[in-house]
Amino acid sequence: MNLINFLQTNFSELLSYTFQHLFLAVVSTLIGCAIGIPTGILLTRRPHLSKPILGIANVVQTIPSPALLGVLVPLPFLGGIGPRSAIVALSLYSLLPLIRSTYAGINGIDRAVIEAGRGMGMNDRQLLTQVQLPLAAGVIFAGIRVAMVLSIGIATVAALTGAGGLGMYIFRGISMLDNTLILAGAIPSAILALLADGVLGLIQKKLTHISK
């Protein structure tokens, strides 16, 4: 097989592309968490903001990724050629699943439990850290899982703006009409997505079990 031959001879390059790919996805999911989870928490306390903010996150989600990257590249500070604009774009894409799962996870907690906590004299911070976040952890983690898998998928496009990753093979293959090269990028990125999904799924199951 051509493909196996190719991967064997270019193993170290494959490894470095895979690493770049994972780096893009992980960093942007983490940034997405840092922004999305607090935003989700905020929405549970200011419900009137939920419509506009979820709306904006929804709109971002519908922008095609090459277009979003194209818009970002000329921007100062956020954009440019290289991983930065890719990370900004991927972070933006991961916001919707993270905000929505945090919001839904916290709002889905039994009202009586929250009422009891408040009635026992928990302040907002105690209620959040001891009750709401632990009980919503399973749902929030499901959002992290979706964001991660989404990022791994979209990260292939990041090669367009010089961010590297497995998309390099795919775009090189497309421009050279070389199917082997395309598959050399596509198959490992698919495996990466499946692996991430599986591992995060296991963790999620554990979290959901605890919160039950």
Place this chain on the structure above:
Amino acid sequence: MADTVRFDNVACRVQNGELVHDLSFSVNEGETLVLLGRSGSGKTTTLKLVNRLLDATSGQVVVEGRAVSDWDPIELRRRIGYVIQEIGLFPHFTIRRNVSLVPSLLNWQSTRIEERYREVMKLVDLDPSAFADRYPSELSGGQRQRIGVARALAANPPLLLMDEPFGALDPITRSDLQMQFRALQQTLKKTVVFVTHDVSEAFLLGDRIGVMEAGSLMELDSRKKMMNSNHPLIHSFRNSVEGFLKQNESD
């Protein structure tokens, strides 16, 4: 006798109407006051006005001689035991942690918390060691409700608010818990405001009984005097009891 809770002309309005209005009554230290009424009559609202889960829009509620608006709500709630019908135990906390919630919020020392945990579990007739590390989902409804009462008693609050605490239980467990609560109350002498829609429960547990209807307090008197009340709720209850007694005599 000092009043632990006093309502002065209290009303609570929300956007789509008035939950309660013209509420004026007081709860004496050490007595059990039962608020009786159908659902939607404003009983639960009245309780929530005491621990500030709701705020009065006019008039004032006074707890221990101080208007609740002058209390820090967090501090106030930690001084008041609260039992709700859905119990609201934390599913991810062990029974020990659930019961010890308020003491740990009050930063008691861990030995004192543990000691108090054992005390209150014995009060509600549950084995402290056997339940300590179990989770609420492993318990029966009656056990969970006892845990709810134990949790409310944990920090030894002078005042207890109980919102249909036995409403969701089967009749036998319910009457067990009612009897147990009555016995407990005779030794602890807490000030209790107890909300129920069950007339027999009101007469079993209340020193005084108030009947609520459409957001206001219609009648409030001692249990003995309320026996002769002509309020439809009590009237029909009395009829059914008398009918029951007569039927038993003739059998």
